[in-house]
Amino acid sequence: MNIEEFRNYCISKKGVTESFPFDEKTLVFKVMGKMFALTGLEYNPAQANLKCDPERSIELREAYDGLINPGYHMSKVHWNTVELEKNIPHELILELIDHSYDLVVNSLTKKLQAELASL
Template sequence: MNIEQFRDYCIAKKGVTESFPFDEKTLVFKVMGKMFALCALERIPSQVNLKCDPERAIALREAYDGRIIPGYHMSKVHWNTLLLESLPPQLITELVDHSYALVISKFTKKLKAGYDAL
């Protein structure tokens, strides 16, 4: 999967917006204003950060040594950095879905109602 395919997959999800809140090189995806994915647009190889359940994050890092690492410039407990081109596309979409679901699961009642109304 390349960075454009990653972007297309993220932006197609319900309630997702994209922006550059940090700098012009880091694309951030949010659902209802809450971050679930970041892309480093100018890094070679392409890197993305995704939120992850802490126990699963450790298992993924062990299973994909060097291709999934602790989140770069993020909480090392709750975020992983993925080297995009070195992983199977199915795994990447599964991890995007996982990150998105984790964020939605933490919505307040007000955010959940807004999300449900979309």
């Protein structure tokens, strides 16, 4: 998956915005104001940080050693850095984006969840 496919999939999800809150090279995706994905635009090959259930993070890091790693500059428990253009199945990357998005949506207040549902 290239960076444009990653961006297009993230931005297509309900309630998602994109911005550059840290610098002009780090693209951040938020759902209802909460971050669920980010990517550095200058990395080659492309990679992204995605939120992940802690137990699943360990399993993924073991199964995809060197391709899925503890989150770079993030909580190593709750975030993974995923190599987008290497040997990770396209479907798995989509699933990991969905998983990250769902974790954040499920942590939103009931008010924000209702707002999201009404979009």
